[in-house]
Amino acid sequence: MINVTKTFFPPIEAYQAQLERVWKNQWLTNNGELYKELTSKLKAHLNVSHIICMTNGTLPIQIALNAFGNEGEIITTPFSYVATLSSIVWEKCTPVFVDIHPEYLTIDETKIEAAITEKTTAILATHVYGNPCDVETIKTIADKHNLKVIYDAAHSFGVVYKGKSMFAYGDASTTSFHATKLFHTGEGGALICQNEDVYKAMHYRHNFGHDGQTAYHGLGINAKMSELQAAMGLCVLPYMDHIISERQKVCEFYDKNLDFNRLTGFKIRENTSWNYAYYPILFNSEKALLKAKQNLESHQIFPRRYFYPSLEELPYVNSNHCPIAKDIAERVMCLPLYVGLEAEQLTKISTLINEA
Ligand SMILES: *Cc1c(COP(=O)(O)O)cnc(C)c1O
Numbered sequence: 181m182i183n184v185t186k187t188f189f190p191p192i193e194a195y196q197a198q199l200e201r202v203w204k205n206q207w208l209t210n211n212g213e214l215y216k217e218l219t220s221k222l223k224a225h226l227n228v229s230h231i232i233c234m235t236n237g238t239l240p241i242q243i244a245l246n247a248f249g250n251e252g253e254i255i256t257t258p259f260s261y262v263a264t265l266s267s268i269v270w271e272k273c274t275p276v277f278v279d280i281h282p283e284y285l286t287i288d289e290t291k292i293e294a295a296i297t298e299k300t301t302a303i304l305a306t307h308v309y310g311n312p313c314d315v316e317t318i319k320t321i322a323d324k325h326n327l328k329v330i331y332d333a334a335h336s337f338g339v340v341y342k343g344k345s346m347f348a349y350g351d352a353s354t355t356s357f358h359a360t361k362l363f364h365t366g367e368g369g370a371l372i373c374q375n376e377d378v379y380k381a382m383h384y385r386h387n388f389g390h391d392g393q394t395a396y397h398g399l400g401i402n403a404k405m406s407e408l409q410a411a412m413g414l415c416v417l418p419y420m421d422h423i424i425s426e427r428q429k430v431c432e433f434y435d436k437n438l439d440f441n442r443l444t445g446f447k448i449r450e451n452t453s454w455n456y457a458y459y460p461i462l463f464n465s466e467k468a469l470l471k472a473k474q475n476l477e478s479h480q481i482f483p484r485r486y487f488y489p490s491l492e493e494l495p496y497v498n499s500n501h502c503p504i505a506k507d508i509a510e511r512v513m514c515l516p517l518y519v520g521l522e523a524e525q526l527t528k529i530s531t532l533i534n535e536a
Contacts (some may be wrong), residue, residue, distance in 0.1 A: 184484040186518040187359040190415035198411035214410035226345040228372050230379035237356025237369030239403035241267040243385045244352045248328035249273040252301030257287040258492040258505040260306035264332045265491045277492045279502040283447040289317040306332040310457040312341045312449045315349045337363040338455040347372040365409040426519040427456035437530040459515040466510040472536035486514040
């Protein structure tokens, strides 16, 4: 069976060695030694000012919206994972969808200003598949209208845009360290920011608002990463170059062997060093997609319809009409992509798609 992704497992001995430290310390969570080591190694690896590792990749989005959203209208993309949208609604904010660019598949920055009202407080956009949004234009718009910018950078580990980590853009960036993501801690995630005050505001919020044992800075939640999660992160981090270069080989195979007379890929923004996080292909129609999917599934190969449906179609939102996102969501499918996919398997996948 070939799934769309497969979790990277570091050698078990490495994880055991980290666990020995945890047992020796008799310390399982709350700013433990391994948490501190992972945080400082990630900061160096990514070259960012502040990072707060958390227990998953959804809480940092909610925490950022709690700090910046003010229960107002949030300009967002309909083409992302559901966590982007659900966090907005969960934080009592109102999502206002802006359609996506037909080739980059990120939010169409030229349509943002028309969606701004007096109630708008922030822009929450996704660097979908690791492809950067137009961060410069978005910053200009946000500055002009006094809005905060939050990037859902769940797909962006290792992406460098104009010489800087993708996580360094926006007032805050969030990411996921879920088992299916490039860098993982089983479950996990992080909030990254460059500003000290923003860091403090988010740090309080992720630990119940505690300011010492008896004082409270304000409202908070529990989003703390445990030592068991940090242990996995410390074991996976040394493999990031390997993980990215192996995934690059898989992508290059598909680039060469798929029939792009009948399919399209997406366009990566200029000045981007990409991380090969996903391999989405666009069919000419949903019918063609379903045929190819069925063909693959009958051979025990399971691609995924990422991202479908377009989020403005979800039952708990008042839909804005986003025809481009709706059309793309109906025709896009992500192919299997992970470390260890062999040439024989890749040939089979490509042949089955080209035949369909
Ligand atoms: C994975 C993902 C999330 C959520 O991360 P979790 O760690 O699963 O909570 C949020 N946004 C996007 C775009 C994702 O792909």
